[in-house]
Amino acid sequence: MPQNIPVVEKILSANDKLAQENLARIDAAGIFAINIMASPGAGKTSLIERTVRALSPKYRIGMINGDIATSLDADRAAAAGAVAVQINTGGNCHLDAVQLQSALDQLDLSSLDLLIVENIGNLICPAEFKLGTHKNVIVASIPEGDDKPHKYPSMYRGADVLILNKIDLLPYVPFRMEFFSQGVAALNPGVTQFNLSCTTGEGLDAWLGWIDGQIKK
Amino acid sequence: MIAMHELAVTESILEIALRHAAAQNATRITDLYLVIGQWSSIVDDSVQFYWDTLSDGTIAKGATLHFERIPTELLCLDCGKTYQPDSRDLLCPDCHSTRLKVLKGEEFRLDSIEIET
Numbered sequence A: 001m002p003q004n005i006p007v008v009e010k011i012l013s014a015n016d017k018l019a020q021e022n023l024a025r026i027d028a029a030g031i032f033a034i035n036i037m038a039s040p041g042a043g044k045t046s047l048i049e050r051t052v053r054a055l056s057p058k059y060r061i062g063m064i065n066g067d068i069a070t071s072l073d074a075d076r077a078a079a080a081g082a083v084a085v086q087i088n089t090g091g092n093c094h095l096d097a098v099q100l101q102s103a104l105d106q107l108d109l110s111s112l113d114l115l116i117v118e119n120i121g122n123l124i125c126p127a128e129f130k131l132g133t134h135k136n137v138i139v140a141s142i143p144e145g146d147d148k149p150h151k152y153p154s155m156y157r158g159a160d161v162l163i164l165n166k167i168d169l170l171p172y173v174p175f176r177m178e179f180f181s182q183g184v185a186a187l188n189p190g191v192t193q194f195n196l197s198c199t200t201g202e203g204l205d206a207w208l209g210w211i212d213g214q215i216k217k
Numbered sequence B: 001m002i003a004m005h006e007l008a009v010t011e012s013i014l015e016i017a018l019r020h021a022a023a024q025n026a027t028r029i030t031d032l033y034l035v036i037g038q039w040s041s042i043v044d045d046s047v048q049f050y051w052d053t054l055s056d057g058t059i060a061k062g063a064t065l066h067f068e069r070i071p072t073e074l075l076c077l078d079c080g081k082t083y084q085p086d087s088r089d090l091l092c093p094d095c096h097s098t099r100l101k102v103l104k105g106e107e108f109r110l111d112s113i114e115i116e117t
Ligand SMILES: Nc1nc2c(ncn2[C@@H]2O[C@H](COP(=O)(O)OP(=O)(O)OP(=O)(O)O)[C@@H](O)[C@H]2O)c(=O)[nH]1
Pocket: A038, A039, A040, A041, A042, A043, A044, A045, A046, A047, A073, A120, A121, A165, A166, A167, A168, A169, A196, A197, A198, A199, A200
C-alpha cells in the first residue's frame, strides 16, 4: 500500500550533527576555531600568514587547509609559525564536517590555542556545510567587485565576520563602497567587519585585536 | 566543482530517506519531495544524475525526485513591502531600504517520501 510519510528534515542534518561533535572536541581542548571562506585569490592564506606571524609568539596556532591539488598554502602557514595540516579533498568544492574531523585527528589539540581552517576558494558551496568552528569568517576583496554580496547571498548570510581585503587597491579599481555595504547590510546587518590590506598591513590591528579577544585565556 | 557538491547532497538525501523508510518497514520508496530555496546552491539535474547511481541496490531504486523550488522573498522592514529581489541588487524596490528580512529562499529539506509497505 503506497503511503506518504512526513520527513521534514534538513538535507545536511548528518553533516550538521557531526559539526556539533567537532565543536565539542574543539571546546573540550579550549581552542578558539575559525573557518575562513572566500572566492579563489581573495587573500585567505595571506590573512592567515599575517595572523600567524602576529600571534604565534603569544599563542599556539593550528592551520587546516583544504587545497585541491597542492600543499602550497599549508606550507605558507607553516613557514609563518603554525602547525599546518593539509587535507585531501579529492577535488571537492567545499570542506565538510567529515573532513574537519579527520584533520582534527591529525593534530594534537591539547597543544593549541587557536585553530584556523582555510576553506576551499569558492563563494557558493562552503556556506552550506558547517564544520564545527566557532566563527565563520568571509574574506571579500576589492578587485572582486562591489556586487558580490548581492550575487552570492548565502555566503554573506552565514558569516560572523567580514574581512574586506586589499583596500590598498581602492585608488586603482572602481569599487562603490556604498553599494557593497548595502548588500552586506541587507543580508547580515550585525556582521563584524574589518577593512584591511594584507599587503600594507593597514587595518590589521583591529582584526588581530578581535581574534585576541576571542581566544580562551 | 559544483558536481561534487551535489554528490554530498544526494548521499545525504538518500540516507535520510532510507532511515525514515526503515522506521516504517517500507519495502520500496517511490517518491521523494524536496523543498529547495533559490538561495540554496544545488542543481536539480546533478542530484538526479547521482541519485540514479547511488540509489541502485537500495529500496529507493527508481524513485522519482520532486523538486519544489522556492523563489527568494524578502520583507522590507521599513515600508512593509514583500518582494522578490531582481537580478541587480537586493534593496527594497519601493523605498531602497536595506533593512530586510528573508522570508523565503533558504529552504533545503526533504519534506516527505512516498513508500510501499
Ligand atoms: N594588493 C593586494 N594584494 C593582496 C592582498 N592580500 C593578498 N594579496 C595577493 O592576492 C593573491 C592571492 O592571495 P592568497 O592569500 O593566496 O589568496 P587565497 O584566498 O588564499 O587564494 P586561494 O587559496 O588560491 O583561493 C596573492 O598574489 C597575494 O599577494 C592585499 O591586501 N593587497
